[in-house]
Amino acid sequence: MPEPEVVPDPGARERVRKRLEEIRPDVEHIVDKFTRTARSDAEVAFVRSISSYLRGRPDPVGAAALVRIESRFVLEGTGRLSSPEVWSDAWVAEHGLAFAARACAEVGQISARRTAGGDFVLEYGQYDAYYEWGHWVLSGAGRRMRALLAAAPEEHYTRAVRELADHRSSPLQQLVVSYLVPTRQDWVAECLAQHVSMALEKRLLWCMVGSEEQVVGLDPYPPYEPWVRDFGSLPGLVATMLDGVGPGIAPVLAKAVDRESEIKARKPYLDALALIPTDEAFELMTDRFDRDDVRPLVAAMANRFPKRALRMLTPLAGGDSKQARAAAVLLREHLRAWPELDDWDLPAHVRTAIEATENTRVEDSTPDELPKALTSGSVPSLPPWAMPVFLPQLLLSGRDRALPFDATARLIGGLARTGPRRAPAAAFRTALDACDPGSLAEWGWALFDHWRDSAEAGDNGWPLSQLRWTGDAETTRRLGAFARGVSYYDRHRKLANNALAVLASTGSDVALMQLSTVMSKAKTKGLKKRAAKLLDDVAKERGLTAEEFADRLVPDFGLDPDGGTTLDYGPRRFRIGFDEQLRPLVFNEDGTSRKSLPKPGAKDDPELAPAAHRAFAGLRKDVRALAGDHIRRMEAAMANERRWKTEDFLELLVHHPLMWHIARRLVWTHTTDDGATTTFRIAEDRTLSDLDDEAVTIPTSGTVSITHPVHLDRNLPTWSELFADYEILQPFPQLGRPVEAFTDAERNATKLDRFVGSKIPPGQILGLERQGWIRGGRGDGGMQHELTLSLPEGRTLALEITPGIPAWNPGHTEPQELLAVQIEGATFGDLDAVTASEFLLTLHTMTETL
Structure with missing residues (x-):
């Protein structure tokens, strides 16, 4: 009779039976073939075990063989069970706990594979799917079997152990059996005496050790190869080690922490260390207090072991380093949380360090100074990375009061229910509005930063989306x-x-x-x-x-209508402008220029000056990020003869406080609806003036474009002289731009020979893509030998190059030789003057570089 069911899944037996019925024809075919080809007594006995189990008899070898066959079918895409654990549950329900343990011990003895010709091969005692078996044992049915054995009544467990004694014929079986029943320490000792080299076998050893003495003979840390890493099973492995060895495992855990570079891999070891109630474990954590993922766990340990925390944190808190200051802050909050420890005999320099952290803090607000959402309700339980003690203080408007820790925790709880387009609840929006915007932004970024560097960080999450509301x-x-x-x-x-x-x-x-x-x-x-x-x-x-x-x-960056801004240091002010490359220019109040903005001095206002200096740093950073792109965009607009509606030209360029620094350094042309043109520049007072420096007015209708020098013709020298008189430097070559044209012979041709054979640097050839050129298809060896530029009216310009651009890695492009230049759908003479000039200028620029 089967033993009483000890599994919480009564449907496991039926699911396994259904799966066996699905694969029964294939299994019977395999068994029939092996029955005819079996030669040795061992092979015959093996095939009989499979047949016996298929007929419903409790044969553990046959059961294990069906696991291997079914696993092979799964790999080949022929259905699957919900999980490997179902086998253990079904075996216990069908034939009892001892049988299930014996079958589990046999799985590692069996190999199921297909030959190159497609024949199915089963072998007993010659297992060759090592990692598949290791996953099955440590992360699947084997781990489930171990749990079932641990929860079984004593008499059932004793019987299982007794019957497993007959299933330890190979070193691998000995490991599996000792993993399943680690209470047999004599068996464990035999396994520890073996020489094992594979990581999965070593992990089995770590799961069965039961004393500090046994740990001595093992590797200095649990083996966890990156290519078989399963973070879901790692906490279970660490918990098993901790349960088996006890507090003495602490040094091993610490070494594992030091070995791991991935935060997710370190977390289970750190979590286990934080639970161990010994000075050694606490010291191992404080030795690593400089790590971002360790400090929150040390704070949790302090709450768990308050007296020990005072002893262990005191040596850290007396210096000037970042870690010392963090330890002093933690000690200060620890003493607040445990006032009965305040009379602890701390060294004077530590008391001084704690007081120093207190003096740098802004005073906490009282409950009546806070929005209701931050004073009512329970304080939420926060993950370690979100502990307020390690976040910047969050200041209220006026910056003379800060949120207490419990209020900060409630605010974090409110933000945890937000998304990029899901705003905080109204009560928490009120709370956010009550905070100082600058302090809120710094605090919100620190919260995101701590989460990003923690093991809990995922692809998305509220610590990222909360920046939408705090930033x-x-x-x-x-x-x-x-x-x-x-x-x-x-x-x-x-x-x-x-x-x-x-x-x-x-x-x-x-x-x-x-x-x-x-x-x-x-x-x-x-x-x-x-x-x-x-x-x-x-x-x-x-x-x-x-x-x-x-x-x-293009943002206006808060610039005034003149395209600049004034920075107030209190007793002195500075005027900021921009040059033709949108680099910031600094002027004193009297208009004299400076090389740079000075740092705030002792005589400057202590609040205004630092704020102004920060504002300038942000402005310079923002403008530098976009300057090159927008200057190139305007140059492309000239080359492509892009046209703006007059109203857009006035709003987006003339009256834009930043873009007008580019616009006023160029020559423009207005074209009316009937084709009449007016060429002009933008004066410093934003009026428009012509070649004679006389004011002009353009109609509100029509379009405006950046004048290409091709269209200036004989007026080009006069415009150049006018710009030189006013010392106007241009953001890109316009008046000084070379004007190119095809020869009469080239105008009637479809191929351009004068550049053939020229050498082109890699950067120049790849830079064509910025101008709209597209690389052609891959040729031999994945090389791209053609670039094309599509023009209106179905025309295409094409360049043929050698040795070509490697499509898989364009960064490894070598210097190119130009083999051909041609036009499709027209002759070169069909191109308008601007397109022809720009095309020839591009070819000259590329080929003259080398």
């Missing part, structure tokens, strides 16, 4: 920089992708600018495409073309 312009800059800096192999690659969604939901000018920068400068194509898609969605929502939207992506 400011500097937060959007940081998010943009974070996304741009993430490489393909970075563990935060997907997180950076979702950071772009937060930027898009913000919708501010600075946020859109950051998306634009990511689109052009991110390290991965995926992030570039994601940013482009988000920007395209915003453009479509506003009914704009890509070029029109790009015009509107």
Whole structure:
């Protein structure tokens, strides 16, 4: 009779039976073949065991063989059970606990594979699917079997142990059996005396050791090879080690922490260390107090072991390092939480350090000074990385009061229910509005930063989306920089992708600018495409073309109508302007120029001066991020003869406080609806003037374009002289731009021979893509030998190069030789004068570089 069922899954037996019926024809075919081909007594006995189990008899070898066969069918895509654990539950329900343990011990003895010719091969005692078996034992049915044995009544467990004694014929079986029943320490000792080399076998040893003495003979840390790492099973392995060895396992855990570079891999070892109630474990944690993922766990240990915490933290808290200050802060809050320990005999220098941290803190607000959402309700339980003690103080408006820790915890609880487009509840919005914006932004970023560096960080989560509600312009800059800096192999690659969604939901000018920068400068194509898609969605929502939207992506950065800003240091002020490359210029109040903005001095206002200096740093950073792109965009607009509606020209260029620094350094042409043209420049007072420096007025209808020098003809020298008289430097070559043209013979041709054979540097050839050129298909060896540029009216310019661009890695492009230059669908004479000039200028620039 089967023993009483000890599993919580009564349906396991039926699921296994159903699966066996599905594969029975294939299994019977395999068994029939092996019956005919079996030669040795062992092979005959093995085949009989399978047949016996198929007929319903309790044969553990046959049961194990069916596991191996079914696993092979799963690998080949022929159905599957819900999980490997079902086998253990079904065996216990069908034939009892002892049988299930014996079958589990036999699985590692059996190999199931197919030959190169497709024949199915079963072998007993020659197992060759090592990692598949290891996963089955440690992360699947074997681990389940061990748990069932541990929870079984004593008499059933004793019987299972007794019957397992006959299933220890090989070193591998000895390991498995000792893993299942680690109470047989004599068996464990035999396993420890073996020489094992594979990581999965070593992990079995770590799961069966039961004393500190046994640990001595093992490797210095639990083996966990990266290519078989399963973070889901790692906590169970560590918990098993801790349960088996006890507090003496602490040094082993610490060594494992030091070995691991991945936060997720370190976390189970740290979590286990934090639970051990010994001075040794606490000291091992404080020895690593400089690590971001350790400090929160030390704080948790302090709450768990308050007296021990005073002893162990005291040696850390007396210095000037970052770790010493953090330890002093933790001690200060620990004494507040445990006032009965305040009379503890702490060294004078530690008391001084604690008082120093107190003096740097802003005084906590009283409950009546706080919004109701931060004073009512229970204080939520926070993960270690979100502990307020390690976050910056969150200041209220006025910056003379700060949120107490319990209020901060409630605010975190409210933010945990937000998303990029899901705002905090009204009560928490009121609480956010009561905080100082700058302090809130720094605090919110620190919260995100702690989560990002923790093991709990995922692809997305509220610690990222809360930046939408706590952040400011500097937060959007940081998010943009974070996304741009993430490489393909970075563990935060997907997180950076979702950071772009937060930027898009913000919708501010600075946020859109950051998306634009990511689109052009991110390290991965995926992030570039994601940013482009988000920007395209915003453009479509506003009914704009890509070029029109790009015009509107330029923030005004709070500049005044003159295109500058005044920075107030209190007793002195500085005026900021911009040059032709949008580099900031600094002037004293009397108009004299300075090389740079000075740092705040002792005589400057202690609040105004630092704030102004920070504002200038942010402005310089933002403008530098976009300057090159927008200058290149304006040069392309000239080369492509892009036209603006007059009203857009006036709003987006003339009267834009930043873009007008570019616009006023160029020559423009207005074209009326009937084709009449007026050429002009923008004067410093934003009026328009012509070649004779006389004021002109343009109609509100028509279009405006950047004048290409081709159209200036004989007026070009006069315009150049006028700009020189006013000392106007241009953001890119316009008046000084070479004007090129085809010869009469070239105008009637479809191939251009004068550049054939020229050498082109890799950077120049790849830079054509910025101008709209597209690489052709892959040829031999994956090399791309052609670049094309599509023109209106179905015309195409094409360049043929050798040795070509490696499609798999364009960064390894060598210098190229130009084999052919041609036009399709027209002759070169069909090109307009501007297109012809720009094309020839491009070829001259590329071929004259080497």
